[in-house]
Amino acid sequence: GGDDDDTAGEGEATETTEGGGGGEDCWGEPECVPPNQPDVNQDGTVKIGILSPGDTNDNGYYESFVVTAREFAEANDWELIIVDKINPADAQEQARNICRQSVDMVAIAAGELADAVPVAEEDVCAGTVWYVSGGAGIEQTPYFFQTNDDVFESQYTAGVATGLVMKAQGVTKAGFVTGPELDFAVNAFNAWTAGIKSVLPDAETIATYTGDFDDSAVGQEGAQAQLDQGVGIMYPYLGGATDAVAQLAFENGVLSITPGTDRCGEEQFAISSIFSPGDFFAAALEDFEAGKVTLGVTRTFEIGVDPVPTVKICDTVEGAADLQAQVDDVMAQIAAGEIDPAAEAGAGG
Amino acid sequence: MSAADRVGSERLGTASAAAAVGDRARRIAVNVALYTLAFATALALSALLVVVATDASPGTVFSAMYEGSLKTGAARGLTLDEATPVLIVGLGAVIASRAGIINIGPEGQLLIGATTATAVALHAEGPAWLVIGLTLVAGAAGGALWAGIAALLRFTRGVDVVISTLLLNFIAAEVVSYAVGRPWLLQETTSNLQKLPQSDRIPEELQLPRLGSFPGFNVSSAVFIAAALVVVVAFMMARSRWGFRLKMLGYNPTAARKAGVSVALMGGGALLLSGAFAGLSGGVMLTGTVFRLQPGFSQGIGFNGLLAALIARRNPIAVVPVAFFFGALRAGGGFLASTGVPRFLVDIVQALLVLAALFPPLFLDLARRRRELRNARAAARRTAPVPETVGAAA
Amino acid sequence: MTTPIVDGASDRPGTGEARPASPVPAVELRGITKRFGSVVACDRVDLTVERGEIHGLLGQNGAGKSTLMKILLGLITPDAGQIVINGHPVVVKDPLAAAAIGVAMVHQHFSVIPALTVWENVTLGETGRLDPRRAAREVEEIGARYGLDVDPQARVADLTTGQRQRVEIVKCLRRNPDILILDEPTSVLTLAESQDLFRVLRRVVQDEGRAVVLISHKLDEILHATDRVTIMRNGAVVSRVTTGETDARSLAREMVGREVSLRTQAAALGLISEAESAARVGAAGDPGERADVVLRVVDAHVRGPDGRRLLDGLSLDVRRGEILGLAGVEGNGQATLGQLLSSLVELEAGHVEVAGRRVACGRPGAMARAGVAVIPEDRHDSGCVLDMSVAENLVLDHLDAVSSRVLVNPRRMREHAAALIERFEIKTPSPDVPMRSLSGGNQQRVLLARELSRSPRVLVALQPTHGLDVGAIEYMTNQIRAAAERGVGVLLVSTELEEVLALSHRVAVIHGGRIMGVLPRAEADLERIGMMMGGRPL
Amino acid sequence: MNDLTTILSSAVRLTAPLAFAGSGEYVAERSGTLNISIEAMLLAGAFFGILGTSVFGNVALGLAVGTLAGLVVAVIHANFSHRLAANTFVVGLTLNVLLLGLTSFLLETIDMTPKQAGEIEIPVLKEIPVLGEALFVNRWPIYLLLVVVPVAWYVVARTRWGLEVRACGEDPQAADVTGIDVNARRRQSLYFCGLCAGLGGAYLSVAQVGLFNQNMTAGRGFIVNAAVIFGGWRLGGTIAGCFLFGAADAMRLALPALGYDINPQLLIAGPYVLALVAMMFFAKRNRAPAALAVPFERGLK
Ligand SMILES: Nc1ncnc2c1ncn2[C@@H]1O[C@H](COP(=O)(O)OP(=O)(O)OP(=O)(O)O)[C@@H](O)[C@H]1O
Ligand SMILES: Nc1ncnc2c1ncn2[C@@H]1O[C@H](COP(=O)(O)OP(=O)(O)OP(=O)(O)O)[C@@H](O)[C@H]1O
């Protein structure tokens, strides 16, 4: 995964002949460090505008993006404007609109809204800092900075953890319920499967695509069918429907994994697969406050290196401690490049 | 109490005919008052919700809706941009409803139109103007094709159009997400490891030119396409044999058939045509504002267009202001959202405003009917002189 | 007075307790006025109906008869005037209220619902629990008492027009009304059926002391069925007479406002002395055997959606310049024949030739293009478009007259309309008002005008004088003759024998979807035709 | 547990909310209203049902609240389109947007502690092979269908009100002439529809899922519209149509688990395609109420 981002980065670097920017109005120049962060527009208030394609109350991925940000903002009494459920087709207009709210930073919650990025170059948005939480990353331009994570790394690790738990519990079938058949969901499933198989080579995994991250009823029915097939651990890789499906799993005495945030201790979740974009965002905001944000660069969060993404085995599982140890070990190996989850997934999927 | 009440265009006719010139003024005053009242209520309700939901002030709603839709040149431009596809869809829907067909599938037809248009835009070779033309044609063709399924089912198997077009909306959505999820179809070809479910962006030279530039008034040239269509459709309906026969069909299919109008051809044609308009507006959105195909590309434009047509009754000219109204709602709504007012509140505001817009004329109508009844009662109470009965059997 | 029955046990429908012939009239309408835009439908109308009488309401098309009665029934709210029932001023706000004060009406246009069964229709509009068994029983009882038998369980859709009419009447009687209004009830009935109806009405007023208002154009009906007559013209009452003291001629004069020719009067009266009309036909010049055939229907078979045989090997020829009268009891295939010749139905077998050329039946407009003009039975069905203007209705199927290849020329359309409105004396405020706002009779004139104005080869007229007044009948019949004399082949489909006899050169009889036989006018006499109508071939 | 049973019981669960709403829509369409705000009614029922349970801590009351919520939507729709004579599709589509917004909004502003209806097993019967599991082991509110469907049938087929409703759907002008208040009947049958749909929505959230989340009805209302037409405007057929959709949905959700690898888009589009195909065969046979979706205005014709 990292490779692509690097090449993108280099691409930028080579394009620029005259030396890096910094200092006054360097927008559009590579490596530009905008002046007077965080109140770049110097109107006395720090305003962050967040553009999210998904529902920011999905108690999942998108919610986590704003939750951490909110905490951080409140701590420094900054203002947050959240515009969610943006139709990608409408991204540009919304970006312009948010710029008119005299924001200091425009934060884009996911790659789906990449189309909004060119707006950063328009006069409407002159003098704003742009941040993209890019998932697997989008093409870098000098007008924004982004943080990426690698779905393969995090989900492979989640898979390993799942495998370990299954082994410990003598479970051989694992179920994966998600919404529409999107690439990242498919990749996640493949990586997760690969992770499991790295522990239990002849374990069986099932994926059900309900077509809707938020339709609880179909989510449950999909899960129910899997449970009837004797699935022993359930991964609801969903949005609004996550809880409903997890609930069903618990009622059937089946373990469940939770996507995105750390929910160990809640219910009887067995594993928290933590890739909360909120944490990446928070990191970005810290830089912003410290005035260290540099446009045109990509920061990739490495599992095993950065605090997030990571995978946590909850205490509800007995022997959680030493299972966790093994997981940490795997994360270290990934960090060291001894394991290439992407390749594994290609094989495992 | 005449047909006029059912047919908006004619309603105006009889109303003004009935109205003595004197109370015209009063009539207008009443209308103004009612509309103000209705919209005030809608906005007040919205404001209330805003206060409860957010820390924003109730004023936000008013000012934001206005600022986002009408205040600045840019806003007005945006309103036009939003209104354009709604208008095109609406024109198509009017054609269908003239023929007595209610096509509630423009959303799906628009999506399919956008899909075919994208395919052409991304693969056709040739001079830009030509490819743009082809793209729009492809859009129209796609829409017509999708409506054609409904037409075929209707005129060969007698399947109700309302329901088939409704179902085809859902199927269209799946078709699109299939197409943009398949690298060998329309899925984007980026270097990114993770491909999003969307097509590539259509090249710059295929994007319709914009006139004026931010922050001044600026609008996509697509608006002229829409304007031209309004003129053509309005004229054809009012003056052409086709329009005449279409109307005949819509009001009385049997008489139409006797007079030589083939229900299948004329009705099917109207349905196809309305599909074509929806598809065309998909092509216009692609080349004019959105530039790439994604699931949810249609953004409810299809339904807005349908609503516009239904509100305008069977009158193509009346679609224009209604579409503009929807354009303003969409533009204002977008801006409102960007002030941090949650999206679902924006939807509520828009819905309330639509209901507010519906209310006054209907209310006046009801009032009129009630008044007539009262008058009758009064008339009955005034005792008329008892007539001497001629030649009564003794 | 009694209110509509709620539960029959106590108060059976129309049980013959005769009401006291009280001095107060049953109904008194005082100064009723109603305007529709510019048209004054009713102009300070006063009307008094006593108990125990059948009161005739006579008037030309558009005279305001239906409107007046609809006002009494609460369907239309008057602009001014007062309704007094049994001496009490009342406000009738809707038909339910009317029923409550004992007013019931059989409408000019049917108010029974085809999709429902007879008993369902009959109980419709009442209150109280729904009791299928009792309703059915009562339908049968009323049927028995008045000789209006009809199967309570049948779906109205499957009934003939005559039977539907019965259902209407049963429905009214079951509400046990004080005042029973019938708007042109006989226009859809065969002679025999009308006779039965009048017998029923007589019984209703004599034995049961109810009041009946009978709207009709047919002078003979008025003459032999009513006690008193009120005559309306242009919305106003022009005279009130006691039937016994008047005659057809003066009634006609009052109604039309001028002398009407004896012949039309005769047609209107439905009294044709065979000699007279035979002579007349001779005068009109029977084209005879030599004239070439303009319309030929050969062995036509048509089956209904429910599989019933509608046309069963029907064959007939119409020669140029002749009037072929097609007599028959309602519902023996006339309607289907009309649809066939309006290109509304496909043929299962057989074919149709116009002027020797085959026509693709069922292809939209084929018949019209081939030169077949049709005046349909139900003008609202295939005849006109109620929501389009009169001018537009005058050019429905021959746009070419007023348009280029692509565009319609509004000016030419108005001229065309103006001309026809004048020529055919159509009563309308303007050519641009919707067809809907014309009275039944005037709508019929618009149809005639359109169909004749495109100089057809064949004119098919189905029940052309349905609901027309003397003046209009005179006009209509003259038009039909004139057409024939111009060389148009006329197929006159009518359930009114006299009409057929009065106009035709040859008379054919249809029964069960096939032709029972064809007679030259001279040989056609009532009982031979009657027998064929009964289904017995020559 | 064998595969057939898996699919069947899933189908039954997915059918239930449709069947509730379907019984109502059947009545509404018999009166001449093609009601597409049924989606809004379902959504209202779903949200307020859950809200009810968390306020009263009682499932039955929750269902009641949801039912009433559906009625409220119906009242708005009915009075706009059958008193003010607004186009029913305009009102319907707008209400769908409005309710989606409103429920989402309330979901954010109110925090709830929902309750879910308990499961009951009907002793002996549940032993029946294949069917037993599916039909006789369910959350109890599903058995309310045994009341709602027959009632819907009875009122339409057997009561005077139902007779008048059918008359209004077949020929409003004639109905009016015979003294029936057509628009009143149409309003009332919409109210009935609202109650049924509200209950259906409440069933979905309170019984089946146990919580509410945004847009949780996800277009089920439109499916109900299709089911009524598919069912040829007969209650029996309508219910059958609902089951058809439920089963199709169950299929697509179960197949992956059963080890069939079929393209998801295809599976999701499946039920809709199925509906179209089905109508191809039944449409000709069935007659819609003659005045379906024809507004009533006195003095026409
Ligand atoms: N709904 C209406 N709108 C406008 N004008 C109407 C309406 N109903 C009737 N009229 C007009 O009122 C006049 C009287 O109509 P009405 O139907 O009472 O005539 P009528 O005596 O019944 O004629 P006919 O014998 O042909 O039925 C006609 O000129 C007609 O044009
Ligand atoms: N008690 C019941 N519960 C559920 N469904 C029923 C019940 N009784 C009948 N049905 C179903 O409903 C249908 C009867 O309802 P419906 O009124 O739609 O049919 P119908 O009365 O024949 O319709 P129509 O009046 O148009 O002929 C029957 O065909 C049967 O399938």
Ligand SMILES: [Mg+2]
């Ligand atoms: Mg600032």
Ligand SMILES: [Mg+2]
């Ligand atoms: Mg009349």
